[in-house]
Amino acid sequence: MKVLLVNGSLHEKGCTYTALCEVAKALNANGIETEFYQVPQNVVGCKGCWACKKIGKCVIDDGVNEFVEKASEFDGFIFGSPVYYAGAAGALVSFMNRVFYSSGKKFGYKPAAAVVSCRRAGATATFDVLNKYFTINNMFVVGSNYWNEVHGNKAEEVLQDEEGLQTMRILGNNMAWVLKCLQLGKEAGIEPVKERKIMTNFIR
Secondary structure: OEEEEEEOOOOOOOHHHHHHHHHHHHHHHOOOEEEEEEOOOOOOOOOOOOOHHHHOOOOOOOOHHHHHHHHOOOOEEEEEEEEEOOEEOHHHHHHHHHHHHHHHHHHOOOEEEEEEEEOOOOHHHHHHHHHHHHHOOOOEEOOOOOOOEEEOOOHHHHOOOHHHHHHHHHHHHHHHHHHHHHHHHHHOOOOOOOOOOOOOOOOO
C-alpha cells in the first residue's frame, strides 16, 4: 500500500514539508510506502471552461493531469498547506480545484487527510477548506487526536512543537490502520453502496 504526500507550500523543505515528513515516518513504520509530490510553482486557477467534463482531463498543461495519472497508483493521500490569511496556499487551492473538478471520481473511496502549518493562527479555517475536497468526493477523512496542524515560523521551530509532531505521528498511524482495514474489507468482498449522482438546480 502506498500514500502520496502532497506539499502545497512553495517552500519545498519548510514547515509543511517537516510536518508531512513526520506523518511519513509513522506510515513507513507501519509498512506503508510513501512518496512526496511538490505542487508546481506555475500552477494556475481553473478557467471554468468545463472542457474536462468532455475530454476527461484538464486542458491546462501545468502538472495537474500528470498528478491525476500518478495518483491512480496510490491508496491514500495527505495534502499539506501553510496558512496564508487564515486560508490555504493559493497555488494549492488552484491545484486542488482543478484536480478534483476534472477527476474527483478517481479519488473516491480512498482515505485522505489535510495537514496544516502555521505560525500562530488560522489553522482550523485552512483545515476546514482542505477537508471539503475529500468529503464531496466520497473520500474517507482521517483524523488524529487533535486537528492536523503544527506551529512554527521555520522548519526548526516545527520540530520543537511536540504536540504537533505527535498529532502528525498519530495521523500516520491512523491512516495506516484505515488502509489496512479497507484492504481486509475488499478481500472479504465488502464494497461501498453506490448511487448515481442527483443534481438539483434551484434556478431554472
